[in-house]
Amino acid sequence: MSEKEIDKISGVETTGHVWDGIRELNNPMPRWWVWTFYLTIIWAIGYTVFYPAWPLLTTNTKGLLNTTNRSALAEEMVAAKSAQAVYLDKIAAMPLADIVADKDLAQFAVAGGAAAFKVNCSPCHGSGAAGGMGYPNLNDDDWLWGGDLESINTTLAHGIRYESDADTRVSEMPAFADVLDAEQIKQVAAYVVSLTGTPADAAMVEPGKTVFAENCAACHGEDAKGGRDFGAPNLTDAIWLKVSDEAGIVEQVSRPKHGVMPAWNARLGETTVKQLAIYVHSLGGGE
Numbered sequence: 001m002s003e004k005e006i007d008k009i010s011g012v013e014t015t016g017h018v019w020d021g022i023r024e025l026n027n028p029m030p031r032w033w034v035w036t037f038y039l040t041i042i043w044a045i046g047y048t049v050f051y052p053a054w055p056l057l058t059t060n061t062k063g064l065l066n067t068t069n070r071s072a073l074a075e076e077m078v079a080a081k082s083a084q085a086v087y088l089d090k091i092a093a094m095p096l097a098d099i100v101a102d103k104d105l106a107q108f109a110v111a112g113g114a115a116a117f118k119v120n121c122s123p124c125h126g127s128g129a130a131g132g133m134g135y136p137n138l139n140d141d142d143w144l145w146g147g148d149l150e151s152i153n154t155t156l157a158h159g160i161r162y163e164s165d166a167d168t169r170v171s172e173m174p175a176f177a178d179v180l181d182a183e184q185i186k187q188v189a190a191y192v193v194s195l196t197g198t199p200a201d202a203a204m205v206e207p208g209k210t211v212f213a214e215n216c217a218a219c220h221g222e223d224a225k226g227g228r229d230f231g232a233p234n235l236t237d238a239i240w241l242k243v244s245d246e247a248g249i250v251e252q253v254s255r256p257k258h259g260v261m262p263a264w265n266a267r268l269g270e271t272t273v274k275q276l277a278i279y280v281h282s283l284g285g286g287e
Contacts, residue, residue: 051065091108113272154169161260164263171232179215
């Protein structure tokens with residue numbers, strides 16, 4: 001049997017383990033740590049005796065107390081759903097205006113709508129509903145299809161350009177690169193920019209106004225303030241969904257981008273969609 005090796009500096013026995021010339025000292029663990037370790041073992045054994053712990057082929061050990069947080073949660077969920085059913089039944093049966101007029105019911109609808117929004121809508125519109133490039137800001141007053149309760153509800157229920165829903169809202173801007181030449185497109189872009197800012201070439205504004213009147217006013221209106229019957233945006237408020245500058249307008253006029261919003265009625269049901277509509281309307285941009 002080999003003799004124990006003693007570290008020359010500390011005088012402590014070593015374990016014999018060496019890493020990169022460093023020898024491991026065989027110091028004992030602190031007594032408080034050892035007793036704590038023993039207590040955790042005793043606690044674990046006691047836990048498996050009193051509470052469900054060990055998995056079996058088709059079930060698990062029940063423990064002497066035969067209780068779980070899962071069963072308690074199930075009871076709480078049943079009670080919560082029972083309490084919510086009263087409000088949900090009312091929301092399902094009542095018009096939107098009547099729901100909003102009932103303070104308690106409106107508060108419940110807003111809370112339910114907020115929860116549904118976080119799960120289903122925030123990936124596109126953002127957690128604060130501020131949107132982003134290509135996704136509308138739901139906090140402002142700019143609404144393509146109308147911002148009153150009924151209009152919001154219809155948009156949510158049937159979506160926009162959602163082919164699976166026969167009642168979906170449909171609007172599609174033509175690709176004017178097939179209708180106008182490049183110079184005319186630059187002119188109309190200059191005119192549109194002039195409504196809220198300064199175009200790169202002011203000389204193009206007047207001819208652009210003529211191009212607009214002949215090709216764009218049918219949907220956007222003679223005053224360029226849009227048309228909700230067509231989902232045509234207001235071009236005079238400097239709120240842009242797809243573009244942010246004059247070059248972007250040229251591109252959008254030439255080869256427009258068209259987004260798609262799902263129809264939520266089929267996915268969430270009419271009651272949840274009503275709550276979503278009330279929540280979105282409550283954000284401050286609703287009319």
